[in-house]
Amino acid sequence: MSTTALPLRRAPDATAILLMIALCAVWGFQQVAIKGANASFPPLLQAGIRSTIATVLVWLWTRSRGVALFRSDDTLASGLLAGVLFGGEFVCIFLGLTLTSATRMVVFLYTAPCFMALGLHWFVAGEKLKRVQWVGIALAFGGIAIAFADGFLHPAPGSTSTWQGTAGDALGVLGGVFWAATTVVIRASPLARATASKTLLYQLGVSAIILLALAFAMGQTHVNTITVTAVASLAYQAIVVAFLSYLTWFWLLTRYMASRLSVFSFLTPIFGVGFGVVLLGESLTTRFMVASALVVTGIALVNAPAGRRRA
Known part of the structure; x- marks a missing residue:
């Protein structure tokens, strides 16, 4: 293992800011892309294909750059755990989007930074929460409560009952928990010293096996008429998002x-x-917009630069 000190990270410049805005747009569109492929591919099969394609692409990229992937570095156990948690996140997302709307899913899923802050507070030295972050977490969780209440009053389009829509919302929150747990495992284990490509390969490779196995076990292997939209949506998820x-x-x-x-x-x-x-023509109620504003404000406060150590 190399003992060379890592270079000091700097504050984002114009390039980094523009890239981050682009990445947020890419990630925000992901739920729409999943919905676009649902008509052709069962959710778990779609998720498994996505992870498989991305795994191959990342492996080819690392080979082209000469990155050593199979050197012993004590990351196997934590890498497998991170992969299982990563797979659990996408089980929740893909199944949840069959029960609730993309707009609701993205808000519930992106409570992850709040769960992440809590996990890092408990398990990673130097990541203790400041007062402003506790306020942010309280606001975000208050937003979740309001959004769940809104789901009972206004079921998402396609839901046959309030309980079905609420199950989809709950899967969104659970997906956020899995996402946060994956990050905590990476930060608190030998994966923190591994290359980014190796860490990503653990997540994609293990999740591909889990998702495809679940798809076959649950009979989600029948592909309906394949459309251009479905293929484009799947390619977007695998190539643009996951890779x-x-x-x-x-x-x-x-x-x-x-x-x-x-x-x-x-x-x-x-x-x-x-x-x-x-x-997608999804509608927003006033109650859900208030809930979304609370969640977004909470995320911003949780990630307030003054409350975190330089990384």
Whole structure:
């Protein structure tokens, strides 16, 4: 293991800011893309294909750069755990989007930074929460409560009952918990010293196996009429999101302060809600808009630069 000191990360410049805004837009569109492929591919099969394609692309990319992937570095156990949690996140997202709307899913899923802050507070030294972050978490969880109440009063389009829509909303929150747990495992284990590409391969490779196995076990292997929209949506998820955007994110983390980059995460649910309304015609109630505002404000406060250590 190399003992060379990591270069000091700097505050985001114009390039980093523009890239982060683009990444947030890419991630916000992901829920719309999943909806676009649901008519052709069962959710778990779709998720498994996505992870499989991305795994191959990341592996080819690392080979082309001569990155050593199979050197012993004590990351196997934590890597497998991170992969299982990553797979659990996408089980929740893909199944949840069959029960609730893309606009609701993106808001519930992006409560992850709040769960992440709690997990890091408990398990990673130097990541203790400040007062402003506790306020942010309280606001975000208050927003979740209001959004769940709104789901009972106004079921998402396609839901046959309030309980079905609420189950989809709950899967969104659970997906956020899985996402946060994955990050905590990475930060608190030997994966923190592994290369970004190796860490990403653990997540994509293990999740591909889990998702495809679940698809076969649950009989979600029948493909309906394949449309251009479905293929484009699946390609977007695998190539643009799981491959290009994740590698770009990790590249940014090697050069800029993570605390300053993560504050942009509040833009993702804003983009996601906008895409859902404009492209899918999903409606927003006043109660849900208030809930979304609380969640977004909470995310921004949780990621406040003054409350985090330089990373």
